[in-house]
Amino acid sequence: MKDFAALFTALDQTNSTLKKVDALAKYFDRSNDQDKLWAIAILSHRRPKRTVKTTLLREWAAEEGEIPLWLFEEAYHTVGDLAEAIALVVPESSEQQNESLSYWIDLIISLGKEEEETKKTAILAAWHQMDAAERFVFNKLITGGFRMGLSQKLMTRALAKHTGIEESELAHRLMGDWSPQTTTFNELILTKDEKADLSKPYPFYLAYALDGEVSDLGQPNDWFAERKWDGIRGQVIVRDGQVFVWSRGEELVTDRFPEFQSFAEALPHGTVLDGEIIPVVDGIPLAFGLLQRRIGRKTVGKKLLTEIPIHLIAYDLLEYDGKDLRGLPHLERRAMLEKLVRNHPVDRLLLSDLVAFTEWKELTEVRSDSRANHCEGLMIKRKSATYQVGRKKGDWWKWKVDPLVIDAVMIYAQRGHGRRANMYTDFTFAVWKGEQLVPFAKAYSGLTDAEMREVDAFVKKNTIERFGPVRSVHSELVFEIAFEGINASSRHKSGVALRFPRINRWRKDKPKEEANTYKDLIQLLENYGQ
Amino acid sequence: MPLLEFTPSGIYCRQADIYIDPWRKVNKAIITHAHSDHSRWGMKHYLAHPMSIPVMKLRLGNDISVQPVEYNQKLNINGVEISLHPAGHIPGSAQVRVSYKGETWVASGDYKVEDDGLSTAFEPVKCHTFITECTFGLPIYKWKPQSEIFREMNNWWKANQENGLTTIVTAYSLGKAQRILQNVDTNIGKIYTHGAVENTNEVLRKAGLDLTETSLITRDTTKKELQGNLIIAPPSALNTPWANRFKPISDGIASGWMMLRGTRRRRAADRGFALSDHADWPGLLQAIKATGAQNVITTHGYTSVFSKYLNEIGINSVEEKTLFIGESIDTAEEEKGKEEAVS
Ligand SMILES: [Zn+2]
Ligand SMILES: [Zn+2]
Numbered sequence: 001m002k003d004f005a006a007l008f009t010a011l012d013q014t015n016s017t018l019k020k021v022d023a024l025a026k027y028f029d030r031s032n033d034q035d036k037l038w039a040i041a042i043l044s045h046r047r048p049k050r051t052v053k054t055t056l057l058r059e060w061a062a063e064e065g066e067i068p069l070w071l072f073e074e075a076y077h078t079v080g081d082l083a084e085a086i087a088l089v090v091p092e093s094s095e096q097q098n099e100s101l102s103y104w105i106d107l108i109i110s111l112g113k114e115e116e117e118t119k120k121t122a123i124l125a126a127w128h129q130m131d132a133a134e135r136f137v138f139n140k141l142i143t144g145g146f147r148m149g150l151s152q153k154l155m156t157r158a159l160a161k162h163t164g165i166e167e168s169e170l171a172h173r174l175m176g177d178w179s180p181q182t183t184t185f186n187e188l189i190l191t192k193d194e195k196a197d198l199s200k201p202y203p204f205y206l207a208y209a210l211d212g213e214v215s216d217l218g219q220p221n222d223w224f225a226e227r228k229w230d231g232i233r234g235q236v237i238v239r240d241g242q243v244f245v246w247s248r249g250e251e252l253v254t255d256r257f258p259e260f261q262s263f264a265e266a267l268p269h270g271t272v273l274d275g276e277i278i279p280v281v282d283g284i285p286l287a288f289g290l291l292q293r294r295i296g297r298k299t300v301g302k303k304l305l306t307e308i309p310i311h312l313i314a315y316d317l318l319e320y321d322g323k324d325l326r327g328l329p330h331l332e333r334r335a336m337l338e339k340l341v342r343n344h345p346v347d348r349l350l351l352s353d354l355v356a357f358t359e360w361k362e363l364t365e366v367r368s369d370s371r372a373n374h375c376e377g378l379m380i381k382r383k384s385a386t387y388q389v390g391r392k393k394g395d396w397w398k399w400k401v402d403p404l405v406i407d408a409v410m411i412y413a414q415r416g417h418g419r420r421a422n423m424y425t426d427f428t429f430a431v432w433k434g435e436q437l438v439p440f441a442k443a444y445s446g447l448t449d450a451e452m453r454e455v456d457a458f459v460k461k462n463t464i465e466r467f468g469p470v471r472s473v474h475s476e477l478v479f480e481i482a483f484e485g486i487n488a489s490s491r492h493k494s495g496v497a498l499r500f501p502r503i504n505r506w507r508k509d510k511p512k513e514e515a516n517t518y519k520d521l522i523q524l525l526e527n528y529g530q
Numbered sequence: 531m532p533l534l535e536f537t538p539s540g541i542y543c544r545q546a547d548i549y550i551d552p553w554r555k556v557n558k559a560i561i562t563h564a565h566s567d568h569s570r571w572g573m574k575h576y577l578a579h580p581m582s583i584p585v586m587k588l589r590l591g592n593d594i595s596v597q598p599v600e601y602n603q604k605l606n607i608n609g610v611e612i613s614l615h616p617a618g619h620i621p622g623s624a625q626v627r628v629s630y631k632g633e634t635w636v637a638s639g640d641y642k643v644e645d646d647g648l649s650t651a652f653e654p655v656k657c658h659t660f661i662t663e664c665t666f667g668l669p670i671y672k673w674k675p676q677s678e679i680f681r682e683m684n685n686w687w688k689a690n691q692e693n694g695l696t697t698i699v700t701a702y703s704l705g706k707a708q709r710i711l712q713n714v715d716t717n718i719g720k721i722y723t724h725g726a727v728e729n730t731n732e733v734l735r736k737a738g739l740d741l742t743e744t745s746l747i748t749r750d751t752t753k754k755e756l757q758g759n760l761i762i763a764p765p766s767a768l769n770t771p772w773a774n775r776f777k778p779i780s781d782g783i784a785s786g787w788m789m790l791r792g793t794r795r796r797r798a799a800d801r802g803f804a805l806s807d808h809a810d811w812p813g814l815l816q817a818i819k820a821t822g823a824q825n826v827i828t829t830h831g832y833t834s835v836f837s838k839y840l841n842e843i844g845i846n847s848v849e850e851k852t853l854f855i856g857e858s859i860d861t862a863e864e865e866k867g868k869e870e871a872v873s
Contacts, residue, residue, distance in 0.1 A: 012791065013801055067669050068842060074835050075670045084791055088670040136791075149795075 003027060004039065004101045005134040011148050020150050024158035033185035034102040036162075040189075041180050043155040047144045048105055048181075051112040052119050054082060054143060060120060064127065065089035077415070077469070083139030090127045090135060097129035102180075108142055109181070153390045163189060168389050171203040177252045199244040199252065201235045202272060202318050202326065203389045206248075207379060207396035214380070214399060215360045222383055224330065225355040225363055227375040228398055229313055230288050230485070231278025232295065236312055238263050238271040239322075245277070256300060259310045259348045266346035270322030273337075274387075275314035275352065285313075285374045287487050287529070288499065314341065315352035315379075318387060326387035333387065370401045371528050376484070377401045403482035403500075404524055406516045407507055410477045411437055413459040415469040416444075424459040424471065425452060427503075429481055433518035440494035440521060441481055446503030455506075478515050480504040486521075487529050494518075496525050533628055533635045534661065536850050541637055541661065543628055546610035548577075550626050550637050560599070560612065562639025563623035564589065564704060577605075579614055581622030584733040585704055601650065617641035618652030619807050620705030621739055627655050636821060637661040640830075642806065643813040644676060648712045648739075649705070654820030661827045661850070662818060665808045666786055667836035673786070673810045676713065679803055683782070684715045686801055690780045691719060691758040698761040698781045700768050700799075703727045705807050706784055707762050708734060711742045714760065722747050722756060724763035724772075753777075768799060786810075818845065 010023040024043075028036050041047070062072035067089065076085040104126065111119045123142075127135055140146050156174065160167040170189070176199055178188055217223060233248035243264045245254045254260075257277065279286040279294070290308050294300060317337040318326055325333050334354075341351045355378065357363045367378050377400035385395035408429035416425030426444040430437035447455065455477065462474040482504035489497035535542045540552030540559075548558045555572040562568050564585035569578070576596040578586060583596055599605065601624065605612045609631075614624035619640040626637045636657040645651040673679075683699070690697045701707045703726040711721050711731075721744045723731065728746040735741055745751075747761065756776050767773050768781060781799045786806025788794050794802035809817060818826055818840070826847040828837045833849035840847035 012795065015798060015800070065669055068839070071669060071835065071839055074832075075668050078668055079670055079790055080792055085670060088672070088789070091672075 001097065001099055001101050001104050001130070001134055001137070003031060004035070005131075005137045007039075008137050008148060009133055011150055017154055021154050021158045021161065024150065024155060025161040028159060028162035032100065032102075034180065035100050037180040037183075037185045037188065038101050038105055040155065040159065040174065042141070042146055043148060043150060044152050044174060045146075046179060047141065047146065048109050049112065050142065050144065051108055052123060052142055056116065056119070057082070057086060057123070057139070057142065060124060061086040061089050064124065065091065083143050083145075084136050086127075086139050087132050087136035092131065093128045095129045097126075097134070104138055105141055105180075151390075159189070165189070168203070171389055172200060175203060175246075176200045198239045198242060199237065199246075201237060201244070201246040202274075202324075202387075204233065204235070204248050204274070205388045205396060206391040207381075207398045208391060208393050210380070210397040210399045214363060217360075217380065217397070220358060220360055220363075224334065224381045224383055225357060225366075226315055226352050226379045226381070227355065227370070227373065228377045228379045228400065229276035229278050229285060229352070230374060230376045231276040231285065231291055231313070234275060234277040234312065235318070236260055236263060236273045236275070236314075237319075238267045239269060241269065247277075253295075256294060257310050258300065258305070260312065262346055262348065266349075267340070267344050268321060270319055271340070272317070272319035273312060273314045273349075274316035274318055275312045277310060277312055279308045280311040280313075280350065281309060287374070288485060309348075311348045311350050313350045313352045316387065329384045329386065330381055331383040334383075367399060367401060371404075375401075403484055403504070404486065404528060405480050405482045405504055406431065406521060406524065407478055407510060407514070408441065408481050409437055409475045409512050409515045410455075410479060411439060411472060411475050413455075413471050413473055423452065423456045425456070427455075427479075429479065430475070431516050431518050431521050432513075437475055438494050438518050440492070440496055441483070441498050441501040443481060443501045443503050446482075447506065451506055476512055478507040478510040478512055480507055485528065486525050488525060494521070496521060496529075533630055533633055533659070534637065543610060543612075545630055546607040546612060546628070548607060548612070549573075551639065560614075560626055561586065562617065562626060562637070563620055565620070565640065568639060579622040579624050581734075581737055581739070582624075583622075584737045585622075585730060588729065588733050615655045616650040616653045618643060618645065618649050621649050621708070621734060621737075623649060623705075625655055627657065633658055635659045635661070636823075638663055638817070640665075640808060641817065642809045643817055644673065646676060646709050646713075646807070648709045652817070654817060657821050657823050659825040659827065660818060660821045660823035661829060662814065663808065663830040664814055664828050664833060664836040665831040666806065666810050667814055667828070667832040669811045671786065671789055671806075671810045672812060673789075673804060673806060676709075676805065679805050680713045680715075683710075683784075683803055684718060686780070686782065687714065687718050687760055693780075694757065695778050695780045696753075696756045696759060696761065696776045698763055698767075698773055698776070698779050699784055699803075700763050700765045700781070701727075701784045701805075703730045703764050706805070707731075707764075708739070708741060709805075709807070710762055710784060711744060716742060719759040720745060722751070722759055722761045724761070724767055726764045727762050768797075 007023060007027040011020050014020060058072055062069045072089060075089060076082055079085040107122060111122060126138055130138060156167050156170050159170050173189060235246040237244040241264050243260050245257050245260055247253050279290055294304060294308050314337060317333050317340060320336055341349060355366050370377050380397045380399055382395040408431050410427045411430045412428035413424035414426040416423050428439050429441045430439040458477060459471060459473050464472045464474060481501055483498040483501040485499035487497050488495060531544060539549060539554040539556050541550040548560055549556045550560055551562055551568040552559050553570050557574045559573040559576050561576055561578040561582060564582040569586050571590050576594055577599050578596055580598040583598060587594060599614050601614055601616055603613060611629040613627045615627055617623040617625045617639050619642055623639060625639055628635045634657040636655050638661060640663055641652055643652045687697045699710060701710055707727040723744045723746055731741055731744055753776055782801035782803060783797055783799045784803045784805040786804055786808055788802030789804040824846055826840055826845055827850050828847060829850045837847040837849040
């Protein structure tokens with residue numbers, strides 16, 4: 001645990017990815033197999049199940065720090081991170097510990113079936129034996145949400161350094177549904193056994209957002225273009241008569257999409273498809289909100305199955321006939337994909353059509369009608385590109401449509417976290433319905449530091465009422481709110497739900513009377529909602 | 531009429547007609563310390579500790595009218611006994627004790643209870659009413675002993691040196707900068723300074739402070755010369771062309787705000803040292819209890835939370851919220867990396 005806490009601190013103390021990878025590789029070098037495996041698990045977001053409620057942790061921390069609970073909550077609000085707030089509030093003691101990372105994780109796991117008193121005794125004893133840095137890491141193991149400033153890609157690089165095994169090979173071995181409780185370092189990392197896990201997906205290749213002009217990409221003829229569907233990225237694997245479905249978050253979601261079970265019969269064994277999982281009716285994709293209703297459930301009832309019929313819109317073929325195709329140019333993979341879909345027609349499998357174009361100008365036009373086609377924009381992929389690992393610049397680009405915007409009045413403000421705990425940084429926005437303002441969106445990001453200070457001062461001077469950390473303010477300031485999509489929602493008072501709302505700019509030029517109306521909002525819903 | 535009032539010009543003693551650290555032009559001002567949020571320009575007449583005066587003159591002009599007042603030296607102004615007592619914040623920093631007809635008030639100014647080996651150490655002063663700052667008045671702020679922090683800083687400097695890097699640590703130029711150069715291990719290497727820091731060093735040396743030897747970085751100072759050594763610079767120098775020309779470097783920030791991981795990470799420096807010249811949570815409570823005050827007025831920082839807590843533990847407390855605009859300049863400097871132009 002000392003080593004792991006030191007690793008955590010070392011990762012925090014540098015911005016250089018080189019040094020981070022180095023620090024992690026060194027940690028691997030000096031740790032035992034089980035600790036290594038847990039470190040990998042944590043860095044790939046596979047933390048143990050939570051066995052102690054955070055409300056209890058807060059109470060105990062206040063008790064230990066000899067402060068009232070309300071004061072602990074204030075401190076927590078300022079820190080913005082529960083594990084850290086607890087680590088700081090609990091007093092230092094002279095006791096020490098020298099147990100391994102796995103020891104403490106095993107302890108945390110074992111608490112799951114224990115009584116509250118036993119949990120408390122164990123946690124307090126742990127806090128007393130640790131210094132603040134160790135305590136922080138220990139709390140993180142309980143509460144989750146580790147951010148170590150190290151992507152899975154860099155973790156894999158460090159592991160490659162440590163084991164001498166190639167990075168992409170490791171990335172593959174690390175995928176899938178494993179836990180340090182069910183496998184060993186030797187089995188998972190060091191053993192090469194392709195057959196061992198039929199479910200194993202390939203690491204996803206991710207696109208970068210196009211930042212410059214599309215014409216900067218060079219010859220249009222070197223590129224494929226496709227619609228960018230607004231579903232979830234998925235990999236569907238057919239091996240040995242079984243179907244496995246993976247989401248981009250490397251989550252095995254086979255059970256949630258029983259529609260794809262028919263692929264086992266229809267497609268040849270050893271087929272891996274990369275595509276968009278999305279509900280489609282009569283060839284038209286449905287709203288993202290509907291898909292979310294499906295994702296939210298572990299088991300899917302008959303009604304949902306008929307109402308929200310899931311399809312895979314395939315855009316890449318990663319494995320055919322058991323062979324890894326990722327090293328082939330896209331042009332060849334595409335030809336094989338088209339052939340596969342043609343020769344093995346199966347309900348629920350669609351081909352992502354290529355957008356034909358000879359000049360970039362044409363593509364610009366196609367992109368502009370994305371929203372009407374329920375798309376987020378376009379994907380542009382180099383014909384000669386291999387299928388790579390992770391987010392790589394150069395061959396795959398996403399070219400999203402411009403966001404929807406509406407001018408709205410700020411009516412509530414809420415305090416921020418951490419160092420911003422004394423500033424109002426989170427806002428609720430409203431549009432006019434007659435003389436009334438109807439709240440419809442919350443947003444925080446998007447302002448410059450200077451603007452933020454100015455808005456904060458406004459809030460403090462123009463408070464009408466306070467409710468805990470929230471204040472209602474005089475409706476005066478107008479902001480342009482941008483968002484990616486809009487849907488009808490019965491859960492929201494306004495009747496609409498926005499996707500990714502954020503502040504686009506402060507409309508200092510607009511008096512509040514000129515903000516948009518509820519009618520405008522509903523118009524957007526009618527035009528772009530689904 | 532309370533002995534000390536909060537007026538639009540600052541803390542005011544009507545009986546003695548004198549202000550403490552006023553921010554508007556007044557006739558007579560007694561200054562707790564030379565930081566710019568306490569010692570402002572435009573007063574007709576100043577009173578201050580002798581160690582504060584040279585810095586005040588550097589910052590406010592040589593022509594200010596200022597009367598030196600030693601620690602524990604008793605002044606009598608219209609029947610009011612006024613004296614300065616060590617606040618341990620920076621050299622010359624003082625608490626102001628005001629006593630009239632058996633009633634005693636103390637205004638703390640900025641203070642810390644740990645002896646930093648540079649400033650005269652904090653001395654608690656008995657009083658009925660204590661006006662205290664609470665910049666770090668939350669139970670998450672608990673400083674490590676400075677010996678431990680300087681051990682970490684020394685180890686970091688040494689490691690940088692072994693890697694061929696020049697070390698830059700930022701600290702505000704009056705107080706923290708000198709605290710660092712007095713406490714780091716000079717066996718490791720030489721200490722170089724930014725102009726803003728060196729100006730302050732110079733006047734403090736002249737005022738009789740025995741400071742460690744430092745070298746001013748000039749246009750002619752070469753990268754080679756600096757390599758492996760330590761540079762002390764104001765926060766505003768971080769990530770500027772001035773600092774970048776000494777690359778390869780490793781940079782660190784010395785500030786109480788570095789206690790929080792979020793702040794450390796936001797400030798894109800390699801290291802953050804939670805080294806503060808303000809009292810931490812236990813320090814505030816210790817200081818308040820030692821005054822024996824029945825009434826505590828909180829200013830600067832987490833005033834409402836801190837006052838609420840004091841009331842809960844049986845100490846009468848109110849927050850003074852209307853007058854102190856924003857936070858102390860010294861902490862603001864650390865946080866925003868802005869340093870007034872001293873050089
Ligand atoms: Zn100060
Ligand atoms: Zn101050």
